[in-house]
Amino acid sequence: MRPFVGETERGITVSLVLVFHHLHEADRLARPAELAARRTLTLRVADVLPAEHAAEAHRRMAAGGVRGRLVLTF
Numbered sequence: 001m002r003p004f005v006g007e008t009e010r011g012i013t014v015s016l017v018l019v020f021h022h023l024h025e026a027d028r029l030a031r032p033a034e035l036a037a038r039r040t041l042t043l044r045v046a047d048v049l050p051a052e053h054a055a056e057a058h059r060r061m062a063a064g065g066v067r068g069r070l071v072l073t074f
Contacts, residue, residue, distance in 0.1 A: 044068030 004014045022028050035041035046068035049057055057070040 045071055047071070048073060 004016075008014055017028070017032065019029060032041060036043055044067065046066045047057075047060075048071045051072045051074045054072055057072060060066055060070060
């Protein structure tokens with residue numbers, strides 16, 4: 001997840017979770033997955049690509065204009 005800077009709307013609360021700070025706290029890292037599964041947390045996925053297309057994903061992100069995350073599957 002990436003840090004968010006800015007104003008929120010509709011009472012949205014933003015909590016920063018940096019995975020590398022919590023490598024040994026599986027329960028804390030599982031929380032965003034639980035929220036996504038319950039659709040409390042909405043994920044924006046622009047595209048899902050096989051790992052072999054990582055270079056394409058990098059080019060698209062560098063070019064800008066991608067709304068959501070590019071997800072690589074392994």
